Amino acid sequence: MFRLRQRLSASTPELPQLPYDPMLGQLGEATVSKRIAYHSPGRVYYRATWWKAQCQHRDLILEPGTRVQVVARDITILIVEPCWN
Numbered sequence: 001m002f003r004l005r006q007r008l009s010a011s012t013p014e015l016p017q018l019p020y021d022p023m024l025g026q027l028g029e030a031t032v033s034k035r036i037a038y039h040s041p042g043r044v045y046y047r048a049t050w051w052k053a054q055c056q057h058r059d060l061i062l063e064p065g066t067r068v069q070v071v072a073r074d075i076t077i078l079i080v081e082p083c084w085n
Contacts, residue, residue, distance in 0.1 A: 019071050029068065
């Protein structure tokens, strides 16, 4: 039985884990509502509420309507990245 379990776990690929926050739980997608640029926070609509958000990429500007992935939270500011898919 143990060998079968080992073989099954070895052949099953691990799914990528979404970022997790103790207060918000699994982090997901949001929609930009106010332009976000490097060192210029904007706003996103995330889980039925508005959040202040910023992006850590220097050469990206996220325009309103862009879907973004929430990757972290810094007190009351969400850290976001663009959804690449």
